[in-house]
Amino acid sequence: MFEFDKYEPHRRSIPLTVSSGPSLPPVEVESAAFLLWSEHCIECAAPACYSSCDLYVPRPDGRCRRFAFGMGPNVALAGPRGPAAEIVFGRWAKLEARGNARLIGEGRLKAVERAASVICGVLDSAGRLLAPLMRDRRWTYLGFALFERLNAMVHRMGSRSRPDAFVLDLYNPGDKDVSFLLSMIAYTPPGGRYLAPEAVPSPFRRRVTVPPGRFREIIPSEEFRHVTDSGLPFNIALTPQGEDGSHVVVIQLDLVRLAASARPSPAPPAAKRGGTLPAAKCVVFDLDHTLWEGVLLETDRVRLRSVVPGLLKTLDERGILLSIASKNAHDHAMAKLREFGLDEYFIYPKINWGSKSENVKRIAKDIDIGLDTFIFVDDNPFELEEVRQALGVVECVPVEELERLLAHPRLQGSASPEARNRRALYRTAMVRSEAQAAFGDDYLAFLKASDIRLTVRPDRPEDFERVAELVQRTNQLNFSGRKYTREELLKRFDNPALERYVIACRDRYGDYGTVGFCMAVREGTTVRIEDLMLSCRVQGKYIEPALFGYLCERQDPPATRLLVNFKKTDRNLPAQHVLAKLGFDLDSEGPLSRDVSAGTFAVDCITIEPS
Numbered sequence: 267m268f269e270f271d272k273y274e275p276h277r278r279s280i281p282l283t284v285s286s287g288p289s290l291p292p293v294e295v296e297s298a299a300f301l302l303w304s305e306h307c308i309e310c311a312a313p314a315c316y317s318s319c320d321l322y323v324p325r326p327d328g329r330c331r332r333f334a335f336g337m338g339p340n341v342a343l344a345g346p347r348g349p350a351a352e353i354v355f356g357r358w359a360k361l362e363a364r365g366n367a368r369l370i371g372e373g374r375l376k377a378v379e380r381a382a383s384v385i386c387g388v389l390d391s392a393g394r395l396l397a398p399l400m401r402d403r404r405w406t407y408l409g410f411a412l413f414e415r416l417n418a419m420v421h422r423m424g425s426r427s428r429p430d431a432f433v434l435d436l437y438n439p440g441d442k443d444v445s446f447l448l449s450m451i452a453y454t455p456p457g458g459r460y461l462a463p464e465a466v467p468s469p470f471r472r473r474v475t476v477p478p479g480r481f482r483e484i485i486p487s488e489e490f491r492h493v494t495d496s497g498l499p500f501n502i503a504l505t506p507q508g509e510d511g512s513h514v515v516v517i518q519l520d521l522v523r524l525a526a527s528a529r530p531s532p533a534p535p536a537a538k539r540g541g542t543l544p545a546a547k548c549v550v551f552d553l554d555h556t557l558w559e560g561v562l563l564e565t566d567r568v569r570l571r572s573v574v575p576g577l578l579k580t581l582d583e584r585g586i587l588l589s590i591a592s593k594n595a596h597d598h599a600m601a602k603l604r605e606f607g608l609d610e611y612f613i614y615p616k617i618n619w620g621s622k623s624e625n626v627k628r629i630a631k632d633i634d635i636g637l638d639t640f641i642f643v644d645d646n647p648f649e650l651e652e653v654r655q656a657l658g659v660v661e662c663v664p665v666e667e668l669e670r671l672l673a674h675p676r677l678q679g680s681a682s683p684e685a686r687n688r689r690a691l692y693r694t695a696m697v698r699s700e701a702q703a704a705f706g707d708d709y710l711a712f713l714k715a716s717d718i719r720l721t722v723r724p725d726r727p728e729d730f731e732r733v734a735e736l737v738q739r740t741n742q743l744n745f746s747g748r749k750y751t752r753e754e755l756l757k758r759f760d761n762p763a764l765e766r767y768v769i770a771c772r773d774r775y776g777d778y779g780t781v782g783f784c785m786a787v788r789e790g791t792t793v794r795i796e797d798l799m800l801s802c803r804v805q806g807k808y809i810e811p812a813l814f815g816y817l818c819e820r821q822d823p824p825a826t827r828l829l830v831n832f833k834k835t836d837r838n839l840p841a842q843h844v845l846a847k848l849g850f851d852l853d854s855e856g857p858l859s860r861d862v863s864a865g866t867f868a869v870d871c872i873t874i875e876p877s
Contacts, residue, residue: 267379268337268351268516269304271387272325277335283352283439283515284342287479292346293433293518294525297369300378301502303351303519305333306362308505321357327390328397332359334511343437343515347376350437350517357510361519365450365493365500367429369523428523429494430655432485432502435518438476444514445507448472450490452498467492473507476514484524488658492627494521495656543661545739546676547639549581550626553592553599553617555645556665562594562602570606573669578611580672584679585688587633590615591625591642613692622649623656633692634802636741636837641676643668682731687779694776695803701775713871716773718807722816723877725768725783732780733768736799742840743782743800743810747833763787764796769813771804778803786817793817794829794857802840808869810844815867816874824864829857 307330309315316322316330323331334354343350353361370378389412397405438444450470470490474483493500504519506512554561560568578588588611592599596617603609614632616625622644630637638659644650645665654662663671671677679685698716705712725733737750750758758764769782782800786793795817800809818825832845834852842852848867850858 267300267302267382268339268349269302270337270339270349270351271383271390272305272327272329273336273338274326274331275335275338278338279334280354280513282338282342283340283437285437285480290435290480290482293435293482293484293522295346295372295433295520295522296525297371297523298375299366299369299429299521300375300382301363301366301519301521302382303337303361303363303516305329305331305336305353306360306503307332308358308360327393332356337516340515343517345435345518346372346520347379350515352515353513355506355510355512355514359510360503360505361516362501362503363519365502365521367494367521369429369521428487428491429521430487430523431521432487432490433482433518433520433522434474434485435480435482435516436474436476437480437515437517438478438513439515440513441478443478444476444512446474446476446512446514447503447505447507448474448485449503449505450493450500451503452493452496452500454498466498467496469493474504486658488656491656543638543659543676544636545639545678546586546641546661546674547635547739548587548589548629548633549641549643549671549677550589550591550629552622552644552646552649552665553590553594556643556668557608558602558606562599566602568602570608571668575606575608577668577671578608581677581679582611582689583686584677585682585685586677586679587635587688587692588612589629589633590617591622591629592617593619593622611689613689613696621652621656623653626653626657626660634805641674643671680731680735682735685735691776691779691803698773698775710871713807716775716871718771718773718872720809720812720816720872720874721770721877722767722784722813722874723770725766729768729780733783736780736783736801737797740799740801741835741837742802743798743805743844744835744838745795745798745841745845746831747835747838748797758785767813767817769800769809771807771809782809782813784813784817788821788825791823791826792829793825793827794831796831798830805840808872811848811867812869812872812874814848814862815865815869818862818867819864825862827859828862829859831857 307321316324316328319330321330325331325336332355334356337351337353339349340352341349393405434448448471452467452469454466470493472485472489487494502519502521504516551557554568557574558568558570562568581588590612594617599617600609600615603612614629616628618625622642626640626642627637630640637657640660641663642650642653642660643663643665644653647664650662650664653660661676702709702712705715734752734755737748737755759766765786765788767784767786768780769784771778771781778801781804782798784795785797786795788794795814798813814828818828830845830850832841832850832852834842845858846852849860852858
């Protein structure tokens, strides 16, 4: 629903937009949420700012006019339930709606929006009469205020049917792209109980670039469900990015449940957007009727499935991490796993009454690996579907496949010593995290106390398995963004000018093992990093500057310039942050470069040991 009743045609100086391109068929929708889309200011402090802000221009209801003429109804580009809204955004303007994920049928929603428009007009008229008596100008927009609160209340009521997509349908009448930020942000309700920042779900944000003409995007709910399903109130906003005056026709902005005929066919387990899923790094198991037969809360005499001990042992030896997401009493379940002699296999187990999808997400965050490297095993079709719907890239496997899991192509792992020791490395990381907590916010003091030792040496034939693993699986700290097959890697090794380094790390808590691989070329006093892949296990531990300093100063004369072959990808944001902190200009053309001298990359919390 758009605020057409606040439209001011006398302010309009442009003709009505008429589509000049091909039309799009309507999106087939089963149900949608009632959303009141209105104009807002990104710096709003209403109503106090109305008397203090130079930009304040009153609308018919007294709120601030941030659109050039409001929302102009455009019948020529009508949406599914009425005219589109033509908008020219002014300074600090955004289009926003109070979130509501409770869905109703399309026909009923159309009637609700028509009734709401009439009621809003009546309430605003009454509010204008009451404002002088109540000495509060907020009464002039009584209809808006009440519908905002009503929407929040309806959202709290919940719904059996959850949105599975957000439909964004726009028309750009200009001849250049226009960009917007689409956001969904949850917040603690005023007067509600205090929630720590980490208890509030992270915002969903998506940059939307609209080319000239008609543009439509259907965003799957997996991307924003952590906000809409949090139980907290939330706002949805469309904010222009760039200069004032963005001109767009908003045809549809809806949280919807798509009709069955419009829903995408489920992707096969090994597929995702853009290609096949990567090799799996972690398998998360349920417990009741999955690892063991029976329900632990009903009887303590559950029986372990015969295939389980060998399955867990083999996966562990292949370097596949193992964890648990189970609805059970934590201490009781862990005691039973200890009784079976299996508790040591599982890292960061989540045994509680929360949703399985949320627990899988928490495991991924604790381990710090991508969700697309997870496989989830459960006996309950409901739980499998819940995870599949909420986390589309997690492969969900029914318990009937348990005996065939070792043959799964994504679970072949590695035969390297590093892989066999992977669980121990992560258990050491858990101890390290507990030790870090004792230092509070003084992270550098913790690093200095950790006594980090780095070894940088030329690779040996026995390193090849681990090197191949790093160049094929590293994403977050992959500086060139490249991946190599084994054959391509061997070809690179034929280049005699290419220096190759294996990077190993240990500290007072344990051995990280081989954490990185670097290929570099030295030309006079210039060092060029061709490729650098580092395990996320050492992220944030200043390994990069220590390595750069070593490579620049290891020969005489030392290097005076460092080049880094860097390419941005959608996964290597941590690498971008590292280079920016080290003084590289990420927007420069070609390899990143900077002048260096003795001590440029000095790190006092790392010792580089001789190889």
